[in-house]
Amino acid sequence: MNNIKITFPDNSVRSYEAGVTAIDIANSIGPRLAKETIAASINNNLVDAFLPINNDAKIELHTIKSSISHDILLHSTAHLMAQAVKRIWPDCQITIGPVIENRFFYDFDIDITFSDNDLIKIENEMQKIVEENHNVSRTNLSRNEAIKFFKEIGDNYKVEIINDLDPSENLSSYHQGEFVDLCRGPHVPTTGHIKYFKLLSTSGAYWRGDENNKMLQRIYGTAFFSKKELNKYLNFLEESKKRDHRKLGKELSIFSFDDEVGSGLPLWLPNGGVIINELEKLAKETEDRYGYHQVRSPHITKGDLYKKSGHLDLYKESMFPAMDIDGTEYYLKPMNCPHHHKIYNASPKSYRDLPYRIAEYGTCYRYEKSGQLFGLMRVRSMQMNDAHIYCSEKDFKKEFLDVCKMYLEYFDIFGIEKYQMRLSLHDKANLGKKYINQPDLWIKTEDQVRNALEEGGINFTEIPGEAAFYGPKVDVQVWSAIGKEFTLATNQVDFAIPRKFDLSYTDEHGNYKTPLCIHRAPLSTHERFIGFLIEHFGGDFPLWLAPVQIVLLPISDKYLNYANNLKEKFVDRGFRVKLDDRPDKIGAKIRQSEIDRIPLMVVVGEKEEQDNSLSLRRRFIAKQRTFSVDNFILDIQKEIMNRSLPNRES
């Protein structure tokens, strides 16, 4: 037997017999390590821990602690689930079963539809396979062998996948017990490595994501290496449900939907109205500071304008059908840009007028397919925090970065700590289909945006094929306080439409030039942003946004007079205040105020009336404090003016 040299990450070298596996190597270091080894990188290639190593190599072991291993576990659990499904329903066809963030799914072509009971049945079968503790093995296959093999066992979808793969691709199959799947791997060494898993939900899913294909049945699930992690994740899902803006929005009377109004058409209740007003105040203040003009435009417009803008060619399916008015077609506006272009053009512009920045909380209507409506996050009527900046190429970079700066200011105010800018680019294949057919301008503009972002020191990732039809965009992903992801704002560059609209300005030399146009919507739409805020804050808005800021809680009716005096004082100061004058005990009033998430609970009784003071109970602050009325007012005014975030320390 010849020996091989294995080099470890710390550069130490050990000698083993050729054919040794990563598990063997782990075992030579310690049995616990061997047990916890899931996969290995051999010369930086991720492989199964159970494969023989025949030559000198660099090795890195991946144990249950690494995120690589977690992905492998999820993938193996998908196989485990597919094996269980095939045992129960032998006629079903397996298709694909990839890993997504913290979860996996597998799509099946099967006659029955999975019920909750079926999920339990499948889980039980999975448990059995785990206990059977099958070794997992890998077989390399040539293309022809693979096609022959999967044809023989009747896995037609696998045959289709192989036929569509690059012929140069190395193929392999994974086996555990009677189950075989076409797969790149790697996988956990045995089915016994999978201990803590849970099937989460079922749904329909088109084969290869194409709505012209057959609808398959998908099962989602998750798995972890420890019970604790699994429970933590399940708990996170539960917490997310509790914070769901649809649930909280109803409980806190922020918005509602009504069958008779129509789906995707939210009604803003008074509490929502307060939040909207505060957001608009913030936006207007900020935009004033950045030199924007506020404008207004109508909700309906003639079709010709949208023909010119390209909407009727490239965006029509997202627009409500035309209405005929005196023989002319009018549309509900899906975007504000054409109107803003017209506002730009309402008077001739010189270079001295640029950058020309116009903003509007414009109401737009989009025909979203019924199946994609989702609470406030996806609606058919929405009010955008929209603005367009018309500038020269020379000013572009500064204007673009100022927009980014504005984003960061907002993030700071709302306590958004995690965010990501995504530069969405065009792809050549869709020029003239999804995208305006001006290849050179696309590339030039994308370079400009990329340069601006790089010079501004802003981190971003690039995503091809996600641009708006008229230009590249920077989408902003944010994560709420509990880590749920949202696509919120967007920031787009339009290089083509200004020309179509004959937008121009006179430069220093008296020549006509076409301006660049930046679209930006840092606060997204009221709908999506407030939906996000509800979940981000879990319904506990900072004082400046809270629909009711102060609730007055008299100990008994005897102190109603004093409470009313305070109320009047607070209203005079512009505070949003409510008086709970029900004949209930203080405990009941406190409870209701807590449920309503009112940040400041002011308790007044005999003592307070005598001292002209108040006793403050604040959400998340255990200790109650007594204030003189004047000091209280000063503190609160300051907190509201600064738009401070909720303080949860005691």
Next chain:
RNA sequence: GCCUACGUAGCUCAGUGGUAGAGCACUUCCUUGGUAAGGAAGAGGUCGCCGGUUCAAUCCCGGCCGUAGGCUCCA
């Protein structure tokens, strides 16, 4: 739009082929109580909408509308 599930009081949910119930909320009365539920009474439903089957439908069947989880698409 597609797949699947669901739709009973303001909210959360029971329930049945013979035209409905609970808790909370609401109204009234009693209680005037110091930091997360004091007590009693009352009112409240065309059981999503429209058809069909049946002597009889909230329940069974069909269509529509709405909602949820996904697919696809997006702020």
